[in-house]
Amino acid sequence: MILGSITGLSACLKAENAHAQMRDFKKIRPVIAAVQEHMFPKNSTLPSARSMHTIDFTEETIFHHTYDKDIRTFVIAGAQELIAREERFLSYGPAQKEKALRAYEQTGYGSNWLARIMTLTMEALFSDPVYGSNINESGWRAIKSFGGIPRPTTRYIA
Amino acid sequence: MMKQPLYDAVIIGSGASGGAVAYTLTKAGYKVAMLEKGRLIRREEFSKDELAYCRRDIVTPNLFDEYHVIEQKVDGKWEATPTYDSGWSFWNGNIVGGSSNFMSGMFHRLHPDDFRLKSKYGAIEGANVVDWPISYEDIEPYYTMAENIVGISGHYKPHPFEPPRSTPDFPQPPTQENEVVKLLDRSCRKLGVTSLVTPRAVLSQDRGHRKACYYSNFCGSYGCSSGAKGSSREALLPAALATGNLTLMSNTHVKQLVSESKTHVGYALAVDTITGKEKHIRGRIFIVAAQAHESARLLLNSADKNHPDGLANSSGELGKNLIFSGGGSGQGELHRDALKHISFDALMQTGLFVNRSVLDWYFIDDWLEGKFKGGSVEFMFEHQNIISRALKHNYDGEKLVWGKALGERVVKRFREQKSIRFEIFNDWLPTDDCFVSVDPTHKDKYGMPVGKLRINGHPQDVKVGNYIAKKCEKILEEMGAKNIYSSVSNAPAQNLVAGGCRFGDDPKTSVLNKYCQAHDIPNLFVADASFMPTGGSVAYTWTIYANAFRVADKIVEVLKKSEV
Ligand SMILES: Cc1cc2nc3c(=O)[nH]c(=O)nc-3n(C[C@H](O)[C@H](O)[C@H](O)COP(=O)(O)OP(=O)(O)OC[C@H]3O[C@@H](n4cnc5c(N)ncnc54)[C@H](O)[C@@H]3O)c2cc1C
Ligand code: SF4
Numbered sequence: 017m018i019l020g021s022i023t024g025l026s027a028c029l030k031a032e033n034a035h036a037q038m039r040d041f042k043k044i045r046p047v048i049a050a051v052q053e054h055m056f057p058k059n060s061t062l063p064s065a066r067s068m069h070t071i072d073f074t075e076e077t078i079f080h081h082t083y084d085k086d087i088r089t090f091v092i093a094g095a096q097e098l099i100a101r102e103e104r105f106l107s108y109g110p111a112q113k114e115k116a117l118r119a120y121e122q123t124g125y126g127s128n129w130l131a132r133i134m135t136l137t138m139e140a141l142f143s144d145p146v147y148g149s150n151i152n153e154s155g156w157r158a159i160k161s162f163g164g165i166p167r168p169t170t171r172y173i174a
Numbered sequence: 175m176m177k178q179p180l181y182d183a184v185i186i187g188s189g190a191s192g193g194a195v196a197y198t199l200t201k202a203g204y205k206v207a208m209l210e211k212g213r214l215i216r217r218e219e220f221s222k223d224e225l226a227y228c229r230r231d232i233v234t235p236n237l238f239d240e241y242h243v244i245e246q247k248v249d250g251k252w253e254a255t256p257t258y259d260s261g262w263s264f265w266n267g268n269i270v271g272g273s274s275n276f277m278s279g280m281f282h283r284l285h286p287d288d289f290r291l292k293s294k295y296g297a298i299e300g301a302n303v304v305d306w307p308i309s310y311e312d313i314e315p316y317y318t319m320a321e322n323i324v325g326i327s328g329h330y331k332p333h334p335f336e337p338p339r340s341t342p343d344f345p346q347p348p349t350q351e352n353e354v355v356k357l358l359d360r361s362c363r364k365l366g367v368t369s370l371v372t373p374r375a376v377l378s379q380d381r382g383h384r385k386a387c388y389y390s391n392f393c394g395s396y397g398c399s400s401g402a403k404g405s406s407r408e409a410l411l412p413a414a415l416a417t418g419n420l421t422l423m424s425n426t427h428v429k430q431l432v433s434e435s436k437t438h439v440g441y442a443l444a445v446d447t448i449t450g451k452e453k454h455i456r457g458r459i460f461i462v463a464a465q466a467h468e469s470a471r472l473l474l475n476s477a478d479k480n481h482p483d484g485l486a487n488s489s490g491e492l493g494k495n496l497i498f499s500g501g502g503s504g505q506g507e508l509h510r511d512a513l514k515h516i517s518f519d520a521l522m523q524t525g526l527f528v529n530r531s532v533l534d535w536y537f538i539d540d541w542l543e544g545k546f547k548g549g550s551v552e553f554m555f556e557h558q559n560i561i562s563r564a565l566k567h568n569y570d571g572e573k574l575v576w577g578k579a580l581g582e583r584v585v586k587r588f589r590e591q592k593s594i595r596f597e598i599f600n601d602w603l604p605t606d607d608c609f610v611s612v613d614p615t616h617k618d619k620y621g622m623p624v625g626k627l628r629i630n631g632h633p634q635d636v637k638v639g640n641y642i643a644k645k646c647e648k649i650l651e652e653m654g655a656k657n658i659y660s661s662v663s664n665a666p667a668q669n670l671v672a673g674g675c676r677f678g679d680d681p682k683t684s685v686l687n688k689y690c691q692a693h694d695i696p697n698l699f700v701a702d703a704s705f706m707p708t709g710g711s712v713a714y715t716w717t718i719y720a721n722a723f724r725v726a727d728k729i730v731e732v733l734k735k736s737e738v
Contacts, residue, residue: 055576060581061578061581062581121572163223172223173219
């Protein structure tokens, strides 16, 4: 006999907070997307951030209840800080972006934030395609390494 | 409230230890309730989803809901950090079957001398080393039993430090091996080191409802989709459920055990994690099997007027002498262009195990360093997780590598080399500075004080680890590996935890008697690794299974004699 439901306990998200954070995120979404595209450009041996829609993955990931809420706050705040330092970041060419990001990296805060964006983008490129990025397993094919069998059919073991 | 049924036994936790007790008791005809805080994930539901299983808290509690406070020495002062701040989770798998679902299954027996470390090697300053109240001979039949019931594959080869066994060989042949073992064995031979086949709690052949391993390439940290891995959920619970005597209550978190007198536990106070409703589960005997640090916490949180310092704590020893697995790890890269003796394609074949361990340094007699207790070594490939491998080594000095340079680096890492790794397991000496208590202010979402773990290792642990790491680096060098490094420290392996409820003959200095029954409370047992006064120099789980089978036999005896 097995008693008890088989669905797990879903962590509850503080709703008011999430709404305000989503508004903030939407404002700096293009900044994060631009940083990801700079880190994972076209014509690289890895698929580009843009072609893999890593920004959509990032949005969905950080707002999922399984994501550490402190890190979510940090992802948003770090982008706000970047744009406060470099107001015209979005219109910069690649060389200017490189300079701006390397300067940001000189601060401990900036270097942590860039590492976090790197982690999120790598998670996008190399997680199962069920999460929306790594389209047609392009990330996996580039490195000839593939996720194990069975593959997930839903996100986060839902 | 309606009168609740009285179970013969109530087990808290459905992992390795809880499963072994349930198996024996239900087969002996006793009615057992198993209370498990996590949910049931069935074999068919598991997948190799790295994001979900390895990078998010999905099979463990969310750290903002339930956490630990970790106290470590920083610049000579104790500093306490809640794990929701550090992200360093001390949960290891909280679903039906517990962490045994996610283990790698590298199994070893303790050596007979591990049961008498103090007599053999004498006291060590600053460490609370004691002999065990039982000997290897007392537990040997249960190691064999675990081999058969859990299903451990391997191949026995005599070795001076290989413990004696009552059967000639393992019930199943070893799991399949990557050709890298040719290179590894050859290199070991050249250095005069004996490489042994690692016993593994993984079936190499079909058995009953469990299918043989299909070498999925993602074993440790993942649930098994064939049933080959010897988790409690696959190896023990189905047989227990089939008796009709087991009531498995998932999503049932136990907050406290409630005593009815100084010598008797009456019921478990549990909360349904879905509805939030509290319930009382009554039993003749209670068996705590929540994994060492959580078992001590539960007993401490069960303090009441009969037991103001916590259940089974008349000695004041409850929570003390917590231990982990000491040691460290190291690795090196086998490059396509420098590979000797085997083909690169063979090396790159995925899924097959390395399956090698070294016991040569279990006891060390060194002309320079002297005689001391050493440890064991496992060889394996670097964990095959893709995201975590892609994220490694992406710095040039302080600068994060990105752009095309990053692409080249990552592609090369995955396509032109494979990393081989060793893990060292040596004693984590028990000390006064490593224990569990309950935090005076931090509470989990059920309103119960969280476990506070003070963690500090003994300098001897690091000395031993470093000694062995040097030997292992030599093996990797001989194999032709590049960029070899190792790291040995006092940082604990949070998935290999024991102690906190020492067993012993003297009720003044131990929590449990030699059958893991509380000295003070005859109807209370602790079945997980909490009992271990010293940890031995191998991963614990074969010993956990074996000891839980041994304890279960005692419980049957107690129930039979109606002693409770
Ligand atoms: C990634 C990984 C790899 C490993 N590899 C190896 C290996 O190669 N070799 C080896 O020997 N060991 C290995 N281990 C360790 C092994 O899994 C554990 O030693 C073993 O499972 C411990 O058994 P246990 O019964 O003490 O605890 P668990 O198996 O963890 O079971 C404890 C159960 O109790 C439940 N519980 C806790 N508190 C409560 C409560 N208050 N109320 C209700 N339920 C509760 C938990 O949810 C859990 O399900 C590994 C572990 C991990 C995580
Ligand atoms: S199939 Fe084999 S390798 Fe995969 S999880 Fe199961 S036991 Fe491990």
